[in-house]
Amino acid sequence: MTTSGTVTHAERIRATVVEYLAAVADGSGADIAALYAEDATLEDPVGSAPRTGRAAIAEFYRALEGSRRATELLALRVTGSCAAFHFRVVTETGGRVHEVEPIDVMTFDDQARITSMRAYWAPSDMRQR
């Protein structure tokens, strides 16, 4: 399916994941939610009540806005219109630094917007530095 000069769907999905981690590090809740489809779902962590729709998703990420953040992609696998990736997120709020390395699973639409996100991690995976 790869032709010189064209961008494959897998490449667009990879680009969205990279944009996502950049937005989690630097963006507002609305910036991050803009990478999602309008009717997307978010379940973070897996087992918690899912949030549906871009407004609820923006609200979820707004909690990050008061902290300094850094992200790093550790591993990314793309198959079909799905991705799974392992990453590190470090947040600093009021002098406290927390680090966690979740594994997220996402699905994407034809425009490589996120249609669902499920985050695999537990509070016991969180480290304070």
Next chain:
Amino acid sequence: MTTSGTVTHAERIRATVVEYLAAVADGSGADIAALYAEDATLEDPVGSAPRTGRAAIAEFYRALEGSRRATELLALRVTGSCAAFHFRVVTETGGRVHEVEPIDVMTFDDQARITSMRAYWAPSDMRQR
């Protein structure tokens, strides 16, 4: 939920993942399938036709039996009755060595048997050594 002397569900799930990787490295198709619930499903890679039931799952893994194999767990996250993990699998068949590092997502029953497995990787992730 953690009480001294008891084994939590998360710990049992972690043990099943470790057993799974040991069986993928050393076991028969039936050995690996024995870690699955009777009516479990397997989708490897994600996007391919799922296989249902322990017999179909044993058949899937039987393809490994002719090769020397090694596995290594790179990262594991457990939340509720779900796990996601990144691992390396190296197979040697007729002098050819292939290596791939998928991210797998599994769900588990109350006995920590695997009820579903979905493997995120693409043929382009496979390296020949």
